[in-house]
Amino acid sequence: MKRLAxxxxxxxxxFHTHNVEKGDQRGGExxxxxxxxxxxxxxxxQARRPQKPGRPPLAAGPGGLFVPGGVEQLQTALAHxxxxxxxxxxxxxxxxxxSAAVRKFQExxxxxxxxxxxxxxxxxxxxxxxDLFRKSEDTKK
Amino acid sequence: xxxRFPRRLLWTLAVIAGLLFIGRLALNPLVKSxxxxxLNGLQGYRGTFEDVSISLYKLSYTIExxxxxxxxxxxxxxxKRPFFFANRIQLGLHWRxxxxxxxxxxxxxxxxxxxxxxxxxxxxxNQTKPQDPQLGDKLKKxxxxxxxxxxxKQAEVAFSDDTSKGAPAIWLHDLDATVENIATRVGLTHGxxxxxxxxxxxxxxxxxxxxxxxxxxxxxxxxxxRASVQGLSLQDVGNFLVKKADLAPERGTIDLFAEFDAHDGxxxxxxxxxxxxxxxxxxxxxxxxxxxAWVGDAALRIFSDRVPGRNAVAVxxxxxxxxxxxxxxxxxxxxxxxxxxxxxxxxxxxxxxxTAGHGAEKGALPQGRSKGGK
Numbered sequence: 001m002k003r004l005a006x007x008x009x010x011x012x013x014x015f016h017t018h019n020v021e022k023g024d025q026r027g028g029e030x031x032x033x034x035x036x037x038x039x040x041x042x043x044x045x046q047a048r049r050p051q052k053p054g055r056p057p058l059a060a061g062p063g064g065l066f067v068p069g070g071v072e073q074l075q076t077a078l079a080h081x082x083x084x085x086x087x088x089x090x091x092x093x094x095x096x097x098x099s100a101a102v103r104k105f106q107e108x109x110x111x112x113x114x115x116x117x118x119x120x121x122x123x124x125x126x127x128x129x130x131d132l133f134r135k136s137e138d139t140k141k
Numbered sequence: 142x143x144x145r146f147p148r149r150l151l152w153t154l155a156v157i158a159g160l161l162f163i164g165r166l167a168l169n170p171l172v173k174s175x176x177x178x179x180l181n182g183l184q185g186y187r188g189t190f191e192d193v194s195i196s197l198y199k200l201s202y203t204i205e206x207x208x209x210x211x212x213x214x215x216x217x218x219x220x221k222r223p224f225f226f227a228n229r230i231q232l233g234l235h236w237r238x239x240x241x242x243x244x245x246x247x248x249x250x251x252x253x254x255x256x257x258x259x260x261x262x263x264x265x266x267n268q269t270k271p272q273d274p275q276l277g278d279k280l281k282k283x284x285x286x287x288x289x290x291x292x293x294k295q296a297e298v299a300f301s302d303d304t305s306k307g308a309p310a311i312w313l314h315d316l317d318a319t320v321e322n323i324a325t326r327v328g329l330t331h332g333x334x335x336x337x338x339x340x341x342x343x344x345x346x347x348x349x350x351x352x353x354x355x356x357x358x359x360x361x362x363x364x365x366x367r368a369s370v371q372g373l374s375l376q377d378v379g380n381f382l383v384k385k386a387d388l389a390p391e392r393g394t395i396d397l398f399a400e401f402d403a404h405d406g407x408x409x410x411x412x413x414x415x416x417x418x419x420x421x422x423x424x425x426x427x428x429x430x431x432x433x434a435w436v437g438d439a440a441l442r443i444f445s446d447r448v449p450g451r452n453a454v455a456v457x458x459x460x461x462x463x464x465x466x467x468x469x470x471x472x473x474x475x476x477x478x479x480x481x482x483x484x485x486x487x488x489x490x491x492x493x494x495x496t497a498g499h500g501a502e503k504g505a506l507p508q509g510r511s512k513g514g515k
Contacts, residue, residue, distance in 0.1 A: 056334040058354045058365040060400050065336070065354065103340070112292045112317040116338030116352060119321055120290065135332030 057134045062116050063094040070132040074098070074117050077125040078105060168195050176204060179282050185272025186224065187212050201233035202284050215259055215266045216303065224268055228253035232284040247286035255297040262304050291320040296341070310380065313349065316341030324357050337366075337475075346394070347373030351479065355471050362464050362471055367400040368479055375419060378487065382421075393419030399482035401460065408462040408478060412486040458485055 059065050066074070071092050078084035084101035094102075099115040106113045109124050119129040173193045180188025191206030209225040229252040239245065259268040273279065296316040318339035322331070334354040341349045353366030375382065375390035383389055394417045401410030460482065464474055 055359060055363065056332055056354075056356050058334055058356060058363060058402075060352075060354075060365045060367050060402065062338070062352060065334075106317075112294050112319045114317055114319055114338040114340045115350070116319070116336070118319050118336060118338060120292075120319070133333055 054136055056136045061094065062099075065133055067132060067134050071098075073127060073132060074102075074122065074125070077127055078102065081105065081125070165197070169193065172202065176283060179279060180209075183209070183273050183276065183279055185212060186210065186276075199233055200236070201231050203229060203231045204283070205229050211268050211272060213265065215261055215268045222257040222259065222268075222299075224257060224271075226255045227251050230254070232286070232288075234286065235289060245286060246289040247284065248290040248292065249288055250292045251294070251296065253295045253297070254293060255299070258298070258300040260300070260302040260304055266303065288323055289321070291318075291323065293318040293339075311344070313341055313343050316349075318351075343370055343373055344377030345374065346377055347371065353475055355475065357471055359471075361405045362474060363404050364471055364475055365402045366475070367398070368482060369399070370395075370397045370483070372396065375416075375421075381487065388421040388423065391420045391422050393417060393421075395419075395487065397483065397486040399460075399479075399486065401478050401482065403464070403474070403478075406464045408460070408464060408474075410460045410478070410482070411457050412460060412482045413457045414486040460485065 057065065063071055069092075071094060074094075075084055075086065075089055075091065075098055078098070078101045079086045083105045084098060089095055089097040089101075094117065102117050102121060103113045103115040105125070106115075106121055109121075111120055111124070119133070122129045122132055172195050176190065176193050177188075180186075180190070186209045189206075189208050189210075190204050193202070193204050195202055205228065207225070207227050207230055208223045210220060210223045214220075229250075231250045233248050233250070235244075235246045235248055257268065259266075261267045271277075294317055296314075296318060298311075298313040298316070300311040302310070316339060318337070318341075321336045322333050323335055335357045337351065337353040337355070339349070339351040343349045347370045349368070349370050351366070351368045353364060353368075355364035355366075373395050375393045375395055378395075379389055396415040396417070398413045398415075399410065401408060403409075460478075462478075
């Protein structure tokens, strides 16, 4: 019985070891619990759950608040200002590189360095927040 | 007649300019007097400040050196550990919204704000929550605007537990945070959620990141977000672990990743603590704690991923809970979930160690209980 228990413990250990390696390979921002693990959304750039009718969209990560193509616009603006190397960043995702670029831009602008591309940051990048961020369905109409 | 008219106009303009000048000179003393009057009206606090100024160009109000000291001063507290202090707070009108959306909304910027939370044995010794239930409403009188954005730069939150010897202290510093799209009515939401983002340092080593979106007007509570602490040295939270598990970490770090989601009163999510290169020793002398520490190390070796120089251990603890009742509020619930995720993650990182002292969850949010990891 004790041997069985020990074997079970070792198997669980191996399973977790596998998960840790996967998590570390993803690195930084992506090192979140996966959906199957009871945690994050499988697609980090998307909102975590369907938007309720007439309610604002909610998201587990900053990328989920952008309209399709919005993150690319943000990355392009950061690249034009010399804050982001597009070859290093994952296009269309607020990955660790994009977040670090946003933070550096915020620092240079003297605003709070959160790494989150909020309205103020987007405005200072010369972009229009109304064009970039998702809204509730009734507001669009 | 033709010559008199310009002279009269000039005199009128000069008088207006003079009145404006005198008014401008009198403005700051008037605002100082009003600020002190509002601070004097706070229950349980002595409010002081160094300077107050008004900018007509920026349409802003700035208060410098604001300090709120709890009265009577708790045993652990003093002038050096006030409940709240900020080097500079600026409340300004949002020009853009005034021009483009014809809305009178403003922003609040806080430079170097600091909150000192002190847990004491009784109510008098406690400095953990606002003494005045209307503190926010009273401070809002300083500039009665709808606030759309709050920005914190280089903020600090210090928590100390004066109830026990070797009190665990938590220090969150170098914290930059923003709260955007704060809406108190539907018209102000513009169809977007309230967003909170923060980045800072926990203790000396842990890099903290928080992102939360919430629907502030959803009566059934709707929010979603994630938080992480990376590279937190276990020695930085040694006192906490000694209290929880009778174990003192000698080396090692912990990363915590949490994601959560709430809709229709149901909270779900997960916390993943990742222990790296951990070595613990008994916190107390004697054979039993020594065995605990030895078995603890053995368990860490079994679960380690055996990458040289890392030795990481990870598990995911699902979180779930229910929030019911008409008085449920979104932000206290979000704070409760974050706090619960941190405590659960830190505890559960060591949950497989055969230690004592893992009874009731400390600091756990009653409605947001952990399902596993115990």
